[in-house]
Amino acid sequence: MQITLVVSSLLLAAAVNAFPQSLESKAAIISQEQVLNLDGTFKNTFETENKIRQEQIGYLKQGPASKDGPGVVQVIQGGYSYVAPDGTVISTGYTSDENGFQPAGSHLPTPPPIPEKIQESLRLLASLPSTPEPQYQ
Structure with a gap:
């Protein structure tokens, strides 16, 4: 039992040392601004x-009323951006609101x-008169 524990510990230590250390986790923040109103x-x-950038603004807007008020x-x-391993800059913009992220x-x-055939079918379906829902008793 003790031999298994020692061998397992040595294998774990070797695996951790063999794994390359990433410089990404050691990147310092060179500028930061926070404004809360x-x-x-x-x-x-x-x-x-290491050229990771993030900026966002937030505000409140009027939405639909609910039973709570x-x-x-x-x-x-x-948005945020970063440099991919191949050197290209990856940029993503976003909005998050009542419609989700x-x-x-x-x-x-x-x-x-x-496909064009499906678009034609959708146009045809939209042009047809709607039928009333059946009434069940």
Whole structure:
């Protein structure tokens, strides 16, 4: 039992030392700004020495009323960027509100275009008169 524990500990130590240490975790923050206002608005930005940048603003807007009272929605807009291992800069912008998190960036996957035949079918369906729902008794 003790031999197994010692051997396991030595193997774990060897594995940890063999794993390359990342410099990313040691990047220092070279600039940072935080502004928090009493009306619920805020601004937050930072940049690290390895070119990671992030900025965002937040504010409150009127939303739909609910049973709990007037609706207020928090909106956060911002973006972040970093340098990929191949040297390209990856940038993502985003909005987060009552519709959820909505990222945008040229590196993000997009759905394929809708084939023309399906678009024709959708146009035809939209042009047809609607039928009333059946009434059950």
